[in-house]
Amino acid sequence: MLNSETLLPPTHLTVIVMPHSAAETIYQAIESIELIDPHTHINPHAPASRTLADILGYHYYTELAHSAGMPKEPIEEPDLAPRELVRRLVENLQPLENTSQYHWLVAICQKFFSFQSDRLDSSNWEALYDTAEKTMSAADWSQTVLQESKVRAVFLTNDFDDSLEGFDTETYIPCLRTDDLVFKFHQRETQERLERSSGVSLNGSLSSLRDALRQRFEHFSAKGGRACAISLPPNFEPTLVNEGRGTNAFDAMLHQSESAAPAQKQAFSRTLFWMLAELCDEFGLPFDLMIGVNRGVYASGVYQGQDLYDSRVSLIQYRELFNAFADVKFPVSVLASVTNQELVSYAWIFPNVLTNGHWWYSNTPSFIHRDAQARLEAVPANKQIGYYSDAYKLEFVWPKFDMYRRVLSNVLADHFVGMNGWSEERAIELGHRVLRGNVEEIFLKQSASKMTFDSASSKPASSKPASTSDLGSIALAAEAIGTVAVEPIDQLPSEDEIQMLEVPDVELDRGSDQESHPDADAIDAQAEPDPLPLESLSFDNPSDESAASLHHEIQPLRNEKSFELDEDSLQLKPDPMTGELRLPNPAESNDEGENSEDDDFELRDE
Amino acid sequence: MLNSETLLPPTHLTVIVMPHSAAETIYQAIESIELIDPHTHINPHAPASRTLADILGYHYYTELAHSAGMPKEPIEEPDLAPRELVRRLVENLQPLENTSQYHWLVAICQKFFSFQSDRLDSSNWEALYDTAEKTMSAADWSQTVLQESKVRAVFLTNDFDDSLEGFDTETYIPCLRTDDLVFKFHQRETQERLERSSGVSLNGSLSSLRDALRQRFEHFSAKGGRACAISLPPNFEPTLVNEGRGTNAFDAMLHQSESAAPAQKQAFSRTLFWMLAELCDEFGLPFDLMIGVNRGVYASGVYQGQDLYDSRVSLIQYRELFNAFADVKFPVSVLASVTNQELVSYAWIFPNVLTNGHWWYSNTPSFIHRDAQARLEAVPANKQIGYYSDAYKLEFVWPKFDMYRRVLSNVLADHFVGMNGWSEERAIELGHRVLRGNVEEIFLKQSASKMTFDSASSKPASSKPASTSDLGSIALAAEAIGTVAVEPIDQLPSEDEIQMLEVPDVELDRGSDQESHPDADAIDAQAEPDPLPLESLSFDNPSDESAASLHHEIQPLRNEKSFELDEDSLQLKPDPMTGELRLPNPAESNDEGENSEDDDFELRDE
């Protein structure tokens, strides 16, 4: 901190001070990265909002307004007109103005609906409502939001029996959500949904259950699903249940349903969860674990505003899982910031544990700041998925990511540029990696990266320990996959990729385009907006005289020394202005092309 | 952070930088707010200190000196003269100079006793002792401290059998402390104290216990008591105990006393605690929960320096309580910062959970900073009680609040002004609200605010769910109160308020003065110092030339754009320079008076 002692008496020496210029420069750069949002609850059939009620109806506003004193009934009155719901909520927003969630709301209105105020109140909501409704009625509104938000694709949260039909799975990427299977299988409805969707009859044998689940994995993989996901209560402890015990528990689910003993339900949850992990291994899908939520703690709360938690949870509960499935990537989200250090440490030690975003009650700036910084200073850069929006409507992707980008820029500027002496460019590269690069590497190029790790080593791929070596008495263990060669065929939807798997390691590395998963390629092929040239970056308030002068002074410096990405030891070739990770093409990377194997490896490691 | 890269070579451009001016401006504004301290241990019969021994005898100094190596005996020698105690402690203060507690001590000496040094040591303590003794001997010393500290009133911590006689309950507001009842009822003495003070004979029936407790609530309410409070060990889990089990446990307390089985003691603690919550509901009293302390962990420690904790506690333990008593406000304090995120989340979801201050081992700047920021960015503003002093002597209210104000100013400046782009005025409003406004709203205007919430909704008051709907087999449940109409008469001490309860909602809102609870009115009627005009705010070092120049430059700007409180969408009418929340009078708010219902509602929500 600066204090009065640092203000010396005037002298003839003049100094220009640009507070936080590093943070601002970094922010401007990472703000222009095109995003793939790795976890949302977007409905692909209605991805964007139609009225302000879709935005204000987000549970953050209803639950906070309720918490601040608004009864539940006026919020959840049946058949309420959207305009009336907005009217009622606006009347109750004042106590929420301090919250980060309110900040998102105003940011959305300003960005998308030309809202001029920084407060939404009785004096201005009706005009806003009308403007918003008109704006959103455009046929291509979803596309507009995606473009204005610089979002290339979003991951969904799909029920296991979702048909995944009727939407563009390259923009709306399926993700198999498995909460119902693991925690609601005692409900007859869940069992019927599984039988119906899979076409497999559950006959009481675990193999019938496994067949049904595998059919769902096949379905999701065929439709471009790129992840399996689940949210877990704090007391959940996944362990391997032996075949006999598991069969017994399965039987209890089928025949006793809701009335099954808690111990049976628990044993079944563990059994099914373990099968999911095996299938993730088999199908090469990352398994997103969202750890720590207790459902329905405030049973009288508004819709989706009832869940809380017990922060006394430890990743040691997942010890057996992480050890058993060495080849499954587990992007882990923790609900409470108190668990973040464990997440950092487990991701620092376990190759298959990755840090994933800032979830729910930890998704506010101060928790993001401390959690993100702790990760950035100790977890390998290729294992951090910086952020996901968790949004239900597309409009929220932008303000949520922007909150994260602001915090990330500050951490990059303070810790890496300020304390560690990095260049801004290097900090921006790191920002790109956690914001965008890793999403592709982890979710969209799985098979390729599996190959990459192996070929990068001085050992053949077969030297990797079998992931299921300790699966014990489960007969299926023999089927589990430890090498790339036996990846099931339905995960390899194109000839290109199959070909890639067969070329020798060395040549593999030479290839650039082949290395991308076809899904990623398809995405890359989409039209993308021209990247902003850095020179056009402007300060927040360009009309301010002195800032403009400063800006003028700085440009030459920046042009000279900052964005020559191939100087120094810079092997990375992401364009920091776009969301695209590019391997250098021969014309561009001639100099480095001579650096042979080592260079290749570093590129691969990216 | 700024670093050397931001120091560009000299040019002809000159820039004035005022580091942290926002924080300083905000601090100056909130520093002038008159306080109501919502939790202290002040003895109303001897509220201020008489000698330095009363100040240095505070457990923080004795326990820290002991921790640093001073044996217990010289501190607690019987019949020790105050001067000698001070001499001994001063000799042992050196290792404590880094602590926040020592900072309070020096601040007190500088503010109240013209102490010039920033260290209290063998060279200067005697002169200080004499000056202090002389200063404190003034007959109106307590009043002087209150005035110089800008404190209008303080909440007390009263034993349940306190007569509450002999002091001004508008300045020293009673609060019913219930630890003895819940956790020491197996002691014969506690039982006798309850029988004696209530006049009710405990005959073994729970109804006799309830009658005795209700008599105590009636007594406290009649004497202006505004809260019920308790501190709780980390393993406490309040649940509803059924009538039979509770009766059995009560019997064990009465007949086995200390030798009762632990399970009986626990069942009884839960039974009595639940009754207290029911009575808080019935009497409209907030129930302060101070969660997490283990008593007597260091049994050989100095007086009041023996308590520690197990930070493994969760608010999920209070799930049943929070659900059962929807109409009781629970201002919650947590002992360890690790629980703060749970507190934030529970206050964000449960309408009846409020955040309350920074308690004990979390009452140091860095914990306050992280905890306060987390609250300010996620908990509705009307549910945050920023701070209480917990002081035993009046002199400590000021330095403790000042520590908080410094931190709060930084958070408001950095997060809200800096990151969110708020004006300083808006940040000051938020500061006022958590520092002072909410104390009135939550503790002093309970009935009014109950009405407000209901009338503000689009539903009648009766639409609120009954708070005791899940009280199960407890017969008394039928008596519990779910609506305003049956508030017991002894909580409505003036005709004004009774009248208020009967007027229709719309007219209620028109009224301004009536909306305050009589207690609050009485307090408002006290003489208060003229608010400082903003123009007179001075920098810390007004003699500094450059700062003075800067000050001169800034005033016009500030006058022009900052303090026209009725511009924009500003409905709040607290005077940021005083502690007074004012509803606009007709002359002032003519413009807004036309805005009809919506406006009314927002005023009410405040």
Place this chain on the structure above:
Amino acid sequence: MLNSETLLPPTHLTVIVMPHSAAETIYQAIESIELIDPHTHINPHAPASRTLADILGYHYYTELAHSAGMPKEPIEEPDLAPRELVRRLVENLQPLENTSQYHWLVAICQKFFSFQSDRLDSSNWEALYDTAEKTMSAADWSQTVLQESKVRAVFLTNDFDDSLEGFDTETYIPCLRTDDLVFKFHQRETQERLERSSGVSLNGSLSSLRDALRQRFEHFSAKGGRACAISLPPNFEPTLVNEGRGTNAFDAMLHQSESAAPAQKQAFSRTLFWMLAELCDEFGLPFDLMIGVNRGVYASGVYQGQDLYDSRVSLIQYRELFNAFADVKFPVSVLASVTNQELVSYAWIFPNVLTNGHWWYSNTPSFIHRDAQARLEAVPANKQIGYYSDAYKLEFVWPKFDMYRRVLSNVLADHFVGMNGWSEERAIELGHRVLRGNVEEIFLKQSASKMTFDSASSKPASSKPASTSDLGSIALAAEAIGTVAVEPIDQLPSEDEIQMLEVPDVELDRGSDQESHPDADAIDAQAEPDPLPLESLSFDNPSDESAASLHHEIQPLRNEKSFELDEDSLQLKPDPMTGELRLPNPAESNDEGENSEDDDFELRDE
């Protein structure tokens, strides 16, 4: 934070701003303090590295590279040549560049091997390898590293059966590590090692065990051992086990070995641990507790990269221990930052609990920052051991301490200078104390400080409560030591000290040199580099014109007001430029010598 609003239009007023000058000044001062590193894993027979493989082979790099995707086999291939290991690891470092550990690596290469880059990669590693190998081949390389790192001595981690022969125990200070004894005693090998090294036959009686352990304590004390240490799993709860139960468990270890029941192993661990605490009491050794690690969580991890933790641990588990051994100093390290507040609070209350460093998974800047600040604002200054390196090779002491010093400087500048208004000199004193002074006080002057505390009180030494008063049925309790008089003779190796123990308190305080433990004296007598005069401190970039000018301007001020250590109430006599705590000699401290008892006491308390 500064933001655009603070940039006012240009005026004719010129202000020089030196961002963070306080932090930089403080850093420069504490950077020059000579260190005693209170905990390392240095091998005294090969303290420094011989090739880069010794540095890159540190588990932080192998485990992080493995975590980032490198298989274990190429790292741990038998008989791998150092150069090849380095080649392989360098190829896998890219994803680690963001980590603090990587920052240490580059810092080492830059400082010791004239490395010019800030990235270690395939283009430069070979040249670096050769330079490093050549540099390290110098016969006095260890001494060079110690000198360039300004390290006077390091504490070791010695097996209980270490002969402690063949090295200079004044530079390499023995520390008795007891993990094997407490947690691996069921292994036959451990039993045999104890019998062999102690010469005591374990006959099944606890007294034989105690004799063997005491022999080890005697051995370590005779060889200059200054601490006992152990790392503990999160579920460990030391309690007093009664003699019968302990004997039974001991019998199970001897006769059932590995197959002993878990309950027996646990009871034995507690029994032996308690004996260690008794022996620490008897021998006046601090007992370093490193709390919270689970070993082998990731069993397939690289060497030393397999341990993790369950952060759900509480110091309340140590309640009985801390109460029973009032005279044993327990420097406590916690593995997870979430436990830091408990550590702060327990050290604030218990005289025998001290805060010790930032351990392992908490040893990164952001955790250090929050943990150190919380300690500095609430724990007495004489109870904080700021940092230890935990290093396996001498080269790591410097960059690790430097990371800490940077953070410490920021906390001292922001909190103490900025917020509390301290002078920089006072902040530097505090920095010296936690960095160096306390290491001497706590580990190297134990007997003296024991005396000091007693004589400083207004009570005779015998007034201290016997530490073992609550040892209950353990017959040995009578032997345990509560007073100084019965310190075992082998701990008092010089006549000087014995004499000191017999002189009256008052005269004791007069003595200056005698007050140091002989070990400390011996260390002090070593040749030490001339302290840098403050005037020679230079800015990071001395060639920068404006910085140089500023530097020039500031010097006079600093010389005038800053380093006259005997002005004001300054009793401390550490030279902030060196690592030496000096009591004033008669010539220097004539003025203060007249201040009689009070002054003496404060000196002692230091």
